[in-house]
Amino acid sequence: MESAEIARRWLSFFEERGHRVVPSASLIADDPTLLLVNAGMVPFKPFFLGEQTPPSPRATSIQKCVRTLDIEEVGKTTRHASFFQMCGNFSFGDYFKEKAIPMAWELLTRSQADGGFGFPEDRLWVTVLHEDDESAELWAKEVGVPRERIQRRGPKDNYWHMGVPGPGGPCSEIYYDRGAEHGREGGPEADEERYLEVWNLVFMQYSLSQVRSKVDFDVAGELPAKNVDTGMGLERMATILQGVDNLYEIDTTWQVLDRAAGLAGKKYGSDTRTDVGLRVVADHARTAVMLIGDGVAPSNEGRGYVLRRMMRRTIRNMRLLGAPDVSMGELVDASIKAMAPQYPQLEQDRERITKTAVAEESSFLSTLRSGTQLFDLAAGQAKSAGAASLSGEEAFRLHDTYGFPIDLTLEMAEEQGLSVDADGFRRLMQEQRDRAKADARAKKTGHADVSAYRGVADAMGSAVTFTGYNEVVGEGTVRGLLRDGSAVSVASEGDVIEVVLDRTPFYAEGGGQLADAGYLQLANGAQIEVYDVQQPVPGVIVHRGKVMAGEAVLDLGAQAVVDIERRRAISRAHTATHMVHKAFREALGETATQAGSENAPGRFRFDFHAAGAVPQTVLRDVEQTVNELLAQDLPVHAEVMTQAEAVSSGAMALFGEKYGDEVRVVSVGDWARELCGGTHAQRSGQLGLVTLLGESSIGAGTRRVEALVGTDAYRFLAREHLLVNQLSDVLKARPEELPERIGGMVERLREVEKELQQVRSAQVLAAAGGLAASPADVFGVAVVTHHAPDGTSADDLRRLALDVRGRIPAERPAVVAVAAQAGERPVVVIAVNPAGREWRLKAGALVRVAAQVLGGGGGGKDDVAQGGGTDASKIDEALRQVEHTVGSTVTG
Template structure:
């Protein structure tokens, strides 16, 4: 029985019994506690927790799930798979234990002809909680199961809770006896390989007040409405009904292994030590390819954090496992379509979304192949050197070089080292990573400090003490210049127009930090004026101003008046407070895992980077903007206070990951109380309304797993909106329409343009196909095979493929024929090779011809005996490639 049919029967069985069929939720369900949906009941959590009222009394679903905690165990056991499907039926205050048990028993043991699974009732065992006499009685007296096949298990195995206060209850699990070949007799308590669990019935009947562990909790009271949550493992049932040994050999998974075996020339199940190692790799490939297919289908893209990192690891493990099996080609291009063709029976979206899925997966493989080519050689050399020295430890410096120079993730190095029988000095690796981060910070500071030696600044600090920094209190101070620097050395004067650095005994200027740009302003002295270009803290406690003399001649030691540009500071405060508001709005819209990873703000502008694996939809961007502006309209109070770092964390303040904070005293800025609490040293408005407005102007990617939002605030935000209004006004005037009709009018124009382009494409195709007959006339007879090998100037890949298909069709199936067409489209040379059945029977295979032809045009490709295609970038080799075809056809017939 195919997996898709098992799935269909499950849904049909419960639909027949009054259950509403609920489609599988996405693997990326909006639940901040989960990376992926990892159980069938996850989409129903709000109902069980009482957060929402279910719209049905009983429901059924087959839910997509992903678990990655045991990723290293994939392929080694029959039980571990990253992607799996959980069939479930749910009752919300409707039927309870007897109904759930009856429904499960009828489906499991019902005859195949009647829509059941046809398991032998004599091979069914169940477990119950010792105190659940009701369930035990139902199994024995209602179902008729002998008491010797009803076993008791404790709370660890047969009690369910969510790990937090809420509903809980006993479980009853259904097992199938696979026979003495799989282990000793005695039921699940004796052996869980022989007695395989396929179904878990959860009877939610109690409200838990405290949960300390799976088996340690406090029951507050019985639930007023008792619920049912059950789960049947689809893959487990599939390999039992299909007579397979494990989930990797079922119909949805094994075709990938078969194709991998064809590509590698290895045999699955060959036995022996090497055969067993190969089998594990085959299983890893099959599991990971399917899991990656489903993750990409649901919107995950490869990245360096979170969901994206899981996907990247799955894809790269699959590719590397194929290389270890001896295949160096593009594995995902060969294997993922096989998985797609099996999974589309249950999930049509993997076919309709194939173009995007393929683009994401194949791009990741291409990137990883480059990483492997460079890094594997270095690793092998390092591993050989370690072994020759008699050690078993790969140095942290070598692991760091793999990561820093070749982009090898540390987990890949650990995996490769384990396979080579080596350990890795992880502590040394992480120490070097920390040093690299510190160097990067120091480099950034050095660039801001005109590359001066920090020892110079330390000398100023030691002699004069720390700068009295008054940026929070005032915008102007009477100050004295205690040091004057230029070109990385002390100087006595700066002439008109010259640039240097000045250290004041006291300053109102904000030094760049925490993402906030430095203040702008002027410093006046007797007879002249300095323009402040930048303000930095090259060493802790010292504020250094980069200045240009705009009037007069400045001498060290002069008394002066420091004045921050009040308009600049106002804009800076608006932007920095706006950054906090947007951060809080992001968390409100996307969930608490959307945390800031970096920011920059200057007057009127803010940029906020945050960890997220997928781009925000236009609706999400609008929601973030709306939440932000509602916070402004609410005129939320903005305040700050100092406390210890542990106190700040207890208070719920957010600390930017990777930053170092003083444990004894940190500054916590809050907007609207707990709505936004962050550790921050920046300058801020006093009420959120003073930000003016938040206008989001862009959302984009800034690397794997990181997104960026950009926005204008204050006057700059209103100016941006005014410019947008002017653009709309100009367009409505040009198109002679009203603003409300503008989108529709432009849409109509775009549709007409597309229609025109389609008509042009049809005309071009018709013209192209009109030449098919002429190409057939040019066919050359090569030992009875008609060979058409022609160049098509100006033809793109689709044109080449369409024309080749038409030409081959004109020969029919009886006349052996091979068509090789190469287009010349700028600097690209798409190539298509087709061979009909008669030509294939003579030994001519399209993919074999392509393998010889493609390199002559600087390209590559793939396919099958009937059809192959590829592309090259060396159009100068087209004629030579076509001249090679006749000889290849001749050689193939020998």
């Protein structure tokens, strides 16, 4: 049974039993504590926590998930995978154990001809929490499972909670007996390799007050509504139903693995090393396609880093397997063919996904070439210092600054007889991740405990009403006050606080739009300046500001006044972003979709997917198209409709955004239509003018455009016009002649600089004869040290060293060391003739001595080597140290 059919049967079964079919949410988690969705229940978390009301009491889904905790184990075993799909059925206060247990059994054991999975009943075992008599009796009496196949286990195996105070409850799991050839008898307690878990039923019925560990927690009491969260791994189910031994041999993974093997000219099953490499490629390539499909772009932080790491592991493993340098295009094609039957959007996004993957491959292949040279330099310095290992700091620098993967650093170090301080590297990586997560949380929560906001939400009993689409001044009541992350009932003048109103016209930062600013006037005369607005948890809009006068008190009435000029400027920028997005898609194709934005007063930043730099002609055309539409003064209007209606109307949804059943569609005339929750201008003509400042790369496959809107755009163009007039006066040329005139001047300047360099080179080389004629004699070695004039290039130093070395008689051992400040850094070049090398003198070793004095490093071959540093004032000292080292070497 193919994976797509397993998914279809699951959804059909539960839909027939009153469950609402919910499409898989994006892998981009709408949760500040998660980078990516890692479990089937994540999209339903607000319902289980009571933060939101579910649209239906029953739901079913097949959720895409990515877990990266075990990424190093992927490929080494046949159980670990970074991407998987979790089939789930959920009850929000509707049915409980009495229905969840029989439904699970029915779907598993119903014949395949009747739409089930056809599992033999006598090969199924179940487990329950040791004290969960209710579940055990349901399995035995209602379902008919023999009691000897019902095993009771402790909370480590059969209790679920979120790791923090909140809902929790016992689990009941279903296991499939794969047969004696897979292990020993005795049920799941005896061998979980033979008895494979296929289904987990979680019964959330308790409220936990303290959670200290998986097995150590306090139960405060029963939940007011009992919930069900079940999960069945689709890939694991496919393993059983397709009669294969592991998840790498099921249909959706095997297609990618087989293509990788073909490209590399390898056969799966031939040897362990090859099998591991092919499994890594199959898993990571498929995961990368799913991540790019959901709008993740390779980068050096967050979820973009997860994607980049997986792609680079894929590319490197393909190279180690012997595949051609360029293979990502083929792997993407295989992954899309494997997964498109379940996710048709992948086929529609094929061009964008492929371009992103191929661009990252090209970038990484360049990194591999340059990174190898940098690694060689670092390894050489470690060896010369007598170290047996590469420091964690050096490994982290190679990874963080140059993108060199740590696993490649480990492998290459081993080849050179060095170890790597992997613990130090991991510590630095974790510190970096912690900083990134803390920054993200701080933006939303101001370092406050999220539970403080949930406490306000619980006290209110309903979500804050946003009125800002229709008003910028509104009345509300203070329902929450927080100071230093804790709830308070009163705040005094000068306090920095957070205020929650039951109604507010203030827009909370989101969807790329910056927050409103303004002030709150309380009924007792107190005034609060508002400088930021956030939504740290769903339904709670927090006004951050300072009490400027009086006292802020709970339950007082308040007038909320938005800074209208800031709001208008931001709204114009947001509308301009929609228009530029549409214009780029028309100019570059449908793959030029938005990958991020920031809408600020008078300016905006727009990120979009593109394989390479956007030509200036396209930027000019986009700018012209948008400004022509501004002149048409198109109406900008918003409508609320269902998602299906929005899609059929041509509205575009952005990757990573979470939308409800009802969505808000913003249209600029009949031209640009997008799902959007932000504020906008009323007509396109209000934007006045849009000026694109330029575009640049922010990562493989992603470009960034920055632009100005309205009076900011006008002031920019006015300054540009003044500058052009000044240049025209100085050069006595018309504006249209300036490019040619300035280009000619630059070209002449380059020619003069080239001539000057030739003169400098001649002057430097002119000294060669004199230097070679009077070398110092150091215990029989002719040693020439020379501090060349500042500005001498590294190439000229090299030519000088070789010229001087060539003028010294070949039978006499000779060392030539020349140095100069080349640009902002000192450079040293050392050459040793064959006779000198016979006396154990090596240029590479000597140059490291000099470079160490200069505060840097270097390396090269025994006959000629080059190094550098940071302190040019020590050039003469470095040359003296070279002469001293020559003496100690020949006499040692």
